Amino acid sequence: MNQVVKKRVAILISGRGSNMQALVAAAREPDYPAEIALVISNRPEAPGLAWAREQGLPTVALDHKRYESRPHFEGQLQSLLELSRIDLIALAGFMRLMTPDFVARWYGRMINIHPSLLPAFKGLDTHRQALSAGVRISGCTVHFVSAEMDAGPIIAQAAVPILCSDKEQDLAARVLTAEHKLYPAALALVANDQASLRETTVVWQSFGAAGINHPEALFSPSL
Known part of the structure; x- marks a missing residue:
């Protein structure tokens, strides 16, 4: 073998x-x-x-x-x-x-994770930005790094709900839990060439993603 x-x-x-x-x-x-x-x-x-x-x-x-x-x-x-x-x-x-x-x-070999659903809420204070905007869903994004900050081609995202009672620290904790699942999965997709970069487009190979079994977050690709 x-x-x-x-x-x-x-x-x-x-x-x-x-x-x-x-x-x-x-x-x-x-x-x-x-x-x-x-x-x-x-x-x-x-x-x-x-x-x-x-x-x-x-x-x-x-x-x-x-x-x-x-x-x-x-x-x-x-x-x-x-x-x-x-x-x-x-x-x-x-x-x-x-x-x-x-x-x-x-380029195409460097990835980053950002605590928002890009292209929304780039830069710092993402959770404050999301709460101030009044959106009902936030999340995190893994993307290839480009010259423009938080603007590279998206590999994977996870969405989490924003609750009416949320403070910044509440939302941050919920998003961080999703980050810890999403980032290893996204790195694996890149490492085994299931997700690669062609110019500015993410190119996918078949990877047989499992169904969504995480009620606290919606992952794309599904984990």
Whole structure:
């Protein structure tokens, strides 16, 4: 039997990395098509970096404040990714905008998760934006990273209800639960080439998605 070659993934974080933890947990399953080969944080004090070290994962603290420019920082980042033979990048709360040159180099191989149903409520304070707008459904989106913030081609989404009693923290918690299911599923779709990027369009292979069995959220593709 031929052994499946797993895609090598680098996770980039800036904080506690709860989505990173969900990806790491998923990658521990024998049939998951990706392995977490590197965790990088631009903030050396990030709690998620300490957690990753405790899990025995290769980690690097790449303090962006030590670099004179974004291209200088990204040059060092690129060197680390090449040394670790990285195939895919997963951004998990990485609070740095990438330059167009870096995005172009990794276009179709770098994904991000955003806590809204894009293209609605881009940027920060997404839950406040959703509550202020009075929408009744929110959620999260995994997308390929493009040069424009929160605007890349969409891979997968999960929708969750907004309740009349919701405060920001209530909605954030409900969306985060969906994120932790959606992100590992979306990364798997990319890692096994079931979802790939052709110019600005996500191209799908048949993946036999199961029915929707999560009453608290609607996932697309279904999980």
